[in-house]
Amino acid sequence: MKKLLVFLLVASMLAAPALAAGYPEKGITLIVPWNAGGSSDLIGRLLVADMEQTMGVRISVVNTPGATGTIGMNDAFLAPHDGYTLIANATPYGHGVQGMADWAPYDWDFFAAYYVPGIIAVNKDSEYKTFDDLYQALKNNPDTVTGGTAGVGSTGYVNMEVLKSVDPAFGNYKSISYTGGAAAVTATLAGEVDFTPQLSNEMIDLLRSGDLVALAALTAEDLTLEGLDYTIPSIKTFLPEVESVLPLGDAFGLMFPSDVPQEAKDALEAAYLKATETDAAKAFANEKGVILQGLNLEESNALRDATTSRVTWILYDNGAAPVSPEQFNIPRP
Amino acid sequence: MVWEYISQAFAVVFTPLNFIALAASVLLGLVFGMLPGLTATMAVALLTGLTYSLSGPIAVMVLLGIYIGAISGGSQSAILLNIPGTPASAATAVDGFPLAREGKGGLAIFVANASSFLGTFLSIVYLILFTPLLTSAALKFNSHEMFLLSVFGIVICGNLTSGGRPIKGWIAGFAGLLVSQIGRETVGSFPRFTFGVMNLTGGISLLPVMIGLFGFPEIVQSFSAGLRALITTQKFSAKEGFTIMKRNWFNVLRSSILGATMGSIPGVGEDTGGWLSYWAQKRSAKNPELYGRGAIDGIVSAETGNNAAVGGAVIPVLSLAIPGSAPAAVLLAAFWMHGYRPGPLLMTETPEFLYYVVVFMLVSSILMWLLASNMSKLTVRVLRVDQRVLMPAIFIACVIGAFVVNNRIFDVKLMFFFGLIGVAMSYMKYPSAPFLLGVILGNMADENLRRALILHDGSIMPFFTRPISLFFIVFILALVLPQFASFRKLMAPVKNLFSRKKKG
Amino acid sequence: MSEENTKAVEKRAQEEVPEAAVTEIERDAYGFEVVDNTKTAHQDFLTAVILMVVSITVIIVSLGYWKKQNVTFYASAGFVPVLFSSGLLIMCIRLLRESLQSDSTKNMLARIKKGAIASVKSNIVHRSIIGLAIFGVYVFFMLGKMPFWLASFLALSAVLIFVRFDKTLKTVLKMLLIAALCVAGIVLLFQYAFNVPMP
Known part of the structure; x- marks a missing residue:
């Protein structure tokens, strides 16, 4: 009997901290x-x-722009990896190989919420x-057609690469960079x-008003967007051989360093998945012309690795990235 | 239909709770604008987060209120402390501070507030009348025109110095241009002048530079300020203020047009609106030497110009979903967040939005005038506080201001560094305003020039064949060439020809 | 502040910092100070030379970028810096020449030396340097390493105490109080009212 009591006592003492230390305890x-x-x-x-409501703590949003996202990500990496600092960004494949950061894409765990496909669009008066x-x-x-992208290393640029x-015909355009x-x-x-080969959400309203015309979507299937009275053909319709690299675009979502405690990861994943099922989330996809994916942690990380593999090696082989993906242990696709 | 929307908008504004919220946000904006380092962009951004859960119309109303308040509020610290509260008010400090030192601070602030109101009001009128025109004009401003616009800005640097020689103004301007080149550049993302410092790859933020450049000389001066007589501010009559405003009616009109135009061009904002208007006024003034030492007309032009840019910046937001300036960019984001559809679909999807914006801005500007005028009675007392105590305290506030921009202490160190430069510059009698202008314009000049050249394989012909570009080139030459004595000699016979013809 | 109080403060200030004694200032038709360029020519000389060195360095470094990037000159990152620094160089040369119009190079150097020595001796400069140094320590060493309110309080007190003329205990305590109130007010205002993160 005594042994049982002692056991219960010890067990409760061990359990207590686990119960008390429920993530999240403070604001994120x-x-x-x-x-x-x-x-x-x-x-x-x-x-x-939405996650704020689920987890019951305040999540304050801070904008730290600069160096195509590197500065903010560095700030998050330097903060304690305790799950109280998150990042909102698209798949972070480029920073390491472009020599902008020391961390690798797999140092971040990913929740891929939305997929934003690239679309090749022209002006309505275009020839x-x-x-x-x-x-x-x-x-x-070659060298007569001009294409506007958000700069070397941006998704639009990477898509073309x-x-x-x-x-190789896709290399014949004159790349013009914008901010x-x-x-x-x-x-x-x-x-x-x-x-311009930029992202769907950046041009969606102009497509809807007819000021821009979408010639092809860099998706595996034809793309139907709400408010657009025509379906954008997938680029593979014209060039079947590019199907192997589709889709091309950006997966947007939340991130945190991969060595965050498991308890925090689980709580975040649950709250995140719930947030992707809300009406607001779906409405956003329709309005913005993006695709709601709501991938869980495992699926998102798999997507991250696949994209990283493919894109970083292409960038490096084409000379667009100075640092070899090998240095970050990124395998060839 | 239109009338319905407008009356709906007024109904929203004059609901008692909403009205109080609007007044509070305008007040908050004024305070934000006044504190050096806290900008309009930040004010709108902060409030965007806070109003996330509010209903659409109320959120938009409150955000417009704080935007207008912040752009106007900067004038008070510019005049009283020579530290612009926001970059938009830098031009106001040039003449405002000398006036405050003479004891005319109250009058200066009164005029500044009235000008701010008129600037905002007129820009709303332009918004209603000229949105399609200004939108298509803004779209015609491509890389070539943007480059020449920045060159134009650099050229007027020389004329912004007070009494001093234009060459020192230009040197300061070019030094600022060089500073802006630090960091990764737009065309190829190539890091320039970063010397391995990671924090410099993002470039030098404008705000730490501005705070350091303008603030430090004042703070350093305060260390030996026991020598400065304490300033007593004279009382002024509102009538005097109104007389000045009436006299400046053309100034106000011109500044509002220039400001609104600058605001509507994406990438050029309230600060440029203020500077351009100030310069235009100085050029046409009968006694330009007075400018920089307390010409009150300068304040009128600067404040009208920077506030007119507010309405101007909202134009492309509404018609193209492209922000005309930095605070307008945050505004755009907020609009999206609340489900509005600014852009080409505005009139088909959410037509009432346009009228809401117009009404909200109108009421905000009136509130701003009322609140600012009453606040100035308090803020003017700042001048009576012992400078030696005030300035170091302001320094602490500046530290926070510099930090908040990007959330990093590096920016505070940057502010300190540029503060030292500012002290050196004032010691060596170089004006700081052109330096700031150079930092603002440098990147614009760089990326647009190279883009223009890349687009046409290095040919400079397009600069001369595109109509707006050609206009700019001619205008710039007309400004620059008379500065050279050799050119004046060349033109002398031509001038004589014309004057002789007149007599004959 | 009453008349006699003001006068007393000014008198004491003048005693502390004699060279601030007001000399006759020439004024022009508007009542503004006449700026005599020849008097400050040696400063222009100095700044012109320094900036020339800077601009030449920038040109060299920028050309290096061009080489590294291996693209046409106008597309390279170095193009515009070269433009800007060339412009700066030309203007500095002109400024240099203007300043030399009033005096010879040898005299310039002598004047610079004289000015430097005067600065080093000047009480005003001393105060400025010490004040800046206190803030410098604050920015570079204290921020980020200790809570913001503590660092600010220490720095502000240090500056306020130092800047006051009389170092009596009463004044010191008054300064500490002012510093505490200021820091508290500022932090409250920014952190709680405006919800702005602190350094």
């Missing part, structure tokens, strides 16, 4: 390494607004009425560049 900080209003910012805020027109121009008149690795996706899209609208 979400760092958005971009300016307010961008995709990462909007998606991050949307998700944590290129179909994707074939544009492709022929690229193939036959990946396409180039399958079909962001929105600026690149505006330049296409203004007619300064011929096309």
